[in-house]
Amino acid sequence: MHQVLIVGHADADGHLIAEQVRRNLASIASFRVNVVVDPDRTRDHRAWLNLDAITEIADADYVFFVDLMFGPDSFAEEANALTAFVRARPEKRFFLIDHHPIPEFRLQAASNLRATYRSDVCECAIGPRSGMMVVAALCEYQSAEVADVKNPVHGALSIGMRRAAARGGPLPGEKLLALLKADEWGGLIRLAEDDPDYHRLHRGLRSVTERRSKTLKELDEAATELLVRGSNLKKEDAMSYEAGIENEELSYRGGTRVLNKASSRDLGVIVTLLEVAALSLTPKPGATFTFDQLIGEARELGGETVDLDEKAVKTVLKKARFVKKAGKKYHLR
Numbered sequence: 001m002h003q004v005l006i007v008g009h010a011d012a013d014g015h016l017i018a019e020q021v022r023r024n025l026a027s028i029a030s031f032r033v034n035v036v037v038d039p040d041r042t043r044d045h046r047a048w049l050n051l052d053a054i055t056e057i058a059d060a061d062y063v064f065f066v067d068l069m070f071g072p073d074s075f076a077e078e079a080n081a082l083t084a085f086v087r088a089r090p091e092k093r094f095f096l097i098d099h100h101p102i103p104e105f106r107l108q109a110a111s112n113l114r115a116t117y118r119s120d121v122c123e124c125a126i127g128p129r130s131g132m133m134v135v136a137a138l139c140e141y142q143s144a145e146v147a148d149v150k151n152p153v154h155g156a157l158s159i160g161m162r163r164a165a166a167r168g169g170p171l172p173g174e175k176l177l178a179l180l181k182a183d184e185w186g187g188l189i190r191l192a193e194d195d196p197d198y199h200r201l202h203r204g205l206r207s208v209t210e211r212r213s214k215t216l217k218e219l220d221e222a223a224t225e226l227l228v229r230g231s232n233l234k235k236e237d238a239m240s241y242e243a244g245i246e247n248e249e250l251s252y253r254g255g256t257r258v259l260n261k262a263s264s265r266d267l268g269v270i271v272t273l274l275e276v277a278a279l280s281l282t283p284k285p286g287a288t289f290t291f292d293q294l295i296g297e298a299r300e301l302g303g304e305t306v307d308l309d310e311k312a313v314k315t316v317l318k319k320a321r322f323v324k325k326a327g328k329k330y331h332l333r
Helices: 012-026 045-053 055-059 073-088 131-139 152-165 175-180 185-192 215-230 265-280 291-302 312-319
Strands: 002-010 031-037 064-068 093-098 113-117 249-255 258-260 325-326 329-332
Touching: 002 012, 002 055, 012 031, 012 064, 012 152, 012 175, 012 265, 031 175, 045 055, 045 073, 045 175, 064 258, 064 312, 093 265, 113 265, 131 152, 131 249, 152 175, 152 185, 152 215, 185 215, 249 291, 265 312, 265 329, 291 312
Parallel strands: 002 031, 002 064, 064 093, 093 113
Antiparallel strands: 249 258, 325 329
16 A cells, blocks of 8 residues: 655645546555645745655655746755755655646756656646646636637636635635535635625735635535535535536547546546656656556556556557657657
8 A cells, every 4th residue: 555645736726736636546546645735835836945844745655746836036946955855765756747847857866756847737637637627727827728628617617716725715725625525616616606806816815804705604614514524515515516527538639628528437547557657757858668667667656456457558558648659669748
């Protein structure tokens, strides 16, 4: 059994990306997944200089940093801090994925760290991408990148997410993560429909003196109940809305993005594990690996409980967007 930790940025798309990755990694039977998204500890790029504050890393075998950027003027110091932290923990494996540019060369100083940059927010995940990643893209105003697949529900949820994740409010962190885990899309859409006077956000910040709307208070109560119960709300307590974005899967037809019904859970497990394996086999951009190396790495990462059928793996790789075949080898996109 592997203890897995996801560390995400405490903004709107960061919560969504962390939850998407959590769902995918948690589908692997040998993974026990925990998530840290904290408005204090992971509020911005300065988190790299204070990694000791993320005490949950101590218990993790695999650590995934998602949507945590490096400062444009401080990236060298932050990259050095990260690689020093990682090198001091050689028994752990670290992975980093972000849609902001990353100092890839500097990060190669740590042999147990793998990093990849994906400019499109909707691709900034590990494993299958659901409609949540469309919402994440809209939260970052990447409307053009998802123009082929976005719909009014995605747009409303992006507004609700920005309001829910606003620092200074009651939800950022474990409460908002609990709502996402429980698919509480109805409350987020209602938050989007709120009177804007309740949500006059300056650079994503909510004033501590600002009045809270009834919907925000209800979401706070629902999140508290979820954390206390440790499970989904009863039907009568949930803010019902059949958004269904968790059942969508972002894929491609030709060069165009499309949203289809999500693939089977078993196929999703294979996609997720192969993508982690491909990232693990990429110590620097452009590194190549064989099919046997990829499936061997996936089996090592997943452990004995994961059964990888080679025929199914080959089927996944034919359609996969996270790798590209070059001759008889593959490389991470």
